[in-house]
Amino acid sequence: MRSKDEGPWKGLGEFIRAQRELAKLSVRQLSEMAKISNPYLSQVERGLYKPSADVLKSIANALQMSAETMYGQAGLLDDDETVDDAINRVEAAIKLDTQLTTEQKDTMMRIYRGFTQR
Amino acid sequence: MRSKDEGPWKGLGEFIRAQRELAKLSVRQLSEMAKISNPYLSQVERGLYKPSADVLKSIANALQMSAETMYGQAGLLDDDETVDDAINRVEAAIKLDTQLTTEQKDTMMRIYRGFTQR
DNA sequence: AGCGCGTGCTTGGTATACTTAGCAGACAAG
DNA sequence: CTTGTCTGCTAAGTATACCAAGCACGCGCT
Structure with a gap:
């Protein structure tokens, strides 16, 4: 840094x-x-x-x-707003969720990524 | 501080x-x-x-x-940055996702709601 | 001539963010 | 068994963010 x-x-x-x-x-x-x-x-x-x-x-x-x-x-914010699309919004929302355990997040991630595989 | x-x-x-x-x-x-x-x-x-x-x-x-x-x-962002409605965030993000089919969204919703049921 | 109070800045130190070198345990392969 | 390579962690040092005390100037007042 x-x-x-x-x-x-x-x-x-x-x-x-x-x-x-x-x-x-x-x-x-x-x-x-x-x-x-x-x-x-x-x-x-x-x-x-x-x-x-x-x-x-x-x-x-x-x-x-x-x-x-x-x-x-x-200059502490101006980073890669590279991908602003839905993928990251869903994944970010899941990650941020305070109610889910790590395992549950993991599960949802795998399912979601399975769905969006093309 | x-x-x-x-x-x-x-x-x-x-x-x-x-x-x-x-x-x-x-x-x-x-x-x-x-x-x-x-x-x-x-x-x-x-x-x-x-x-x-x-x-x-x-x-x-x-x-x-x-x-x-x-x-x-x-906690560095101004206080009003409430994250407690992460539920709505996840659900909203899923609903808005253009890559998922309706059935896939339903699946993720059921799983998510199952997880957050306590 | 002071005095008192304002301004921004310097000095010298302390607290803490951060690094490099190295340690102990777990696991795999020879 | 030993050897190599992961894992996370400790110890000890360096760099720097930050503070308290004080300096030098300017301005208005007596």
């Missing part, structure tokens, strides 16, 4: 700073709302550090934007 | 482990796909560490699920 160049997520800091200034908040004000320290927010805005997901979420909430928007800006 | 909530991460590791076993992958196999070390994946699955967002995304990709799904399970 370790991205070695600093550029890519530097845009995130600029984005946060822009949003903060747009909301007319000081570094300290926003940092307090987001429950992070003010020097750290300053460093994040200048691209020195890559904030973790929960910090991002916290900042997003303080700025009244959705966490997904923030993750998108951070 | 240095706040007081320290432990509530319970489910994520178990979730990842369940998904990995569902995909019939070893710790080493998945860790290689996700480009993380195998002991670290092991520790994550046992709830010892809280993986960062990009690691989560990487694992999600390796498991062929969307990053948002993974974030949702990790």
Whole structure:
């Protein structure tokens, strides 16, 4: 994972700073709302550090934007939306189901894949 | 988030482990796909560490699920991301699937409802 | 001349995410 | 039996996200 160049997520800091200034908040004000320290927010805005997901979420909430928007800006969402079709929707729904045991999921997967074999 | 909530991460590791076993992958196999070390994946699955967002995304990709799904399970997506109506999700996904015949959909519905009857 | 309060930034440290090297058990084949 | 190769896990280290304390400036007031 370790991205070695600093550029890519530097845009995130600029984005946060822009949003903060747009909301007319000081570094300290926003940092307090987001429950992070003010020097750290300053460093994040200048691209020195890559904030973790929960910090991002916290900042997003303080700025009244959705966490997904923030993750998108951070480049943490933009992955392979390769196959958006029904196969993955069914399989994803099964996998996510909290009521099924692993064996039951396995069974449904095998049946489903058997059906969709062509 | 240095706040007081320290432990509530319970489910994520178990979730990842369940998904990995569902995909019939070893710790080493998945860790290689996700480009993380195998002991670290092991520790994550046992709830010892809280993986960062990009690691989560990487694992999600390796498991062929969307990053948002993974974030949702990790509790990193904004709270209103309720997953408790997974039932409807599975049933809806099956109904909408264009690859299944009516009889096949019926079969999966019966099996699914049989599983979730308690 | 101060003083007080605001701004953002630097320093130095701690906590934790993450890695590399290696261990012990299970199973298969020679 | 030994040897090789899986499995997951432990131990010990490195890298970095994050915090507390403090610095340097600017602005308004007395």
